Amino acid sequence: MCVAFALVAVTACRQDMQDQPRYKPLAASDFFKDGASARPLVADTVARGQARLDSLLYTGKVDGVVVDQFPFPVTQAVLDRGQERFDIFCSPCHGPLGDGDGMVVRRGFRRPPSYHIDRLRDAPVGHFFDVMTNGFGAMQDYRAQVPVRDRWAIAAYIRALQLSQHATMADVPPAGRATLGRPASSGQESQR
């Protein structure tokens, strides 16, 4: 019996393999003064091949002027990606339709303007990219959370949202007109 208990007591006592002398991502370290194992980049470091020379792609501006064009062609795949990313990062405040009625706003966050006001409908797409990259008033920037190409995809999707909210009968192909306004049709977007 003593041997049995000794065996039980001995199992899993050595943790050397469990906790090896390496760091998992974001693990703490007592070696560096700031307590973090991951080292921040030295200011102004540019990794090889990552110089951000394309000012259109990375800033949405050319010669300091906000652009009204996309740095790459907008395809259906880009729009789908934009919709997915918009729902993740923007809809908590701006709402799924971009009218500024998100869940966080209902809990007391400052209400953003609707995307469907004339000022924002006339704004160049570079403006949306710039707001995401640098923030705007009470809205923080999303530079760290959303990569560059996704930011453009979101901007493209916002344009699509704006069009959808201002669609008129003339935008509907003649074949589809008769089905609009019927109950249980899929014309949700054109109704609001």
Next chain:
Amino acid sequence: MSQIFTKNANTLARASLVAVVLAGGVFGWLIVAVPRSDYITRVDVPRPQPVPFSHKHHAGGMGIDCRYCHTTVETSGFANIPPTKTCMNCHSQLFTNAALLEPVRASFRNDTPLAWTRVHDLPDFVYFDHSIHVSKGVGCATCHGRVDQMPLMYKENTLQMEWCINCHRHPEEFLRPRDQVFNMQYQPPANQIELGRRLVKEYNVAGVQQITSCSTCHR
């Protein structure tokens, strides 16, 4: 010289036979049960955190997508724990006076990271990768449980080898369509096995042989 064994030694001997069998049984049971007990695996036990962050309020109540905070879960092995800045996206305006959130504000002011306590922690000799599971249709809830109902984070599953292998042997029992991976309310349909088999084909899931071989997880 007196007898070494008295008469009742016979009874003792018989009793000890039974006792050995019993002790063996108890010992065997201990070996099997103790490592699986909640005391060892710490399943369902919330850990003390610097801020009582509630997934129930943020992911459940407000419906914020997991990827808003766990930004790299689709692209890398590590899911990412959000930096303080992410909290401040909202808490620069909300609950700005709450004492509860003082550690968050202090962390933002002083540029020092918040020290969260790890809840899920595999031994260092195991290799795990989120991106492959997410892209092959394993839902967050399959491994982490109903996170959207957890006021404080706890572990739903043991994360023991037995548990990983159980799925690697029969992935078709657990897979779901890719667009449902982040959906916490997803319920498997009645024809799960059928659907699972189809998804295994469609997503090109590696063969059982490959994902149950030791070097997949111990590399």
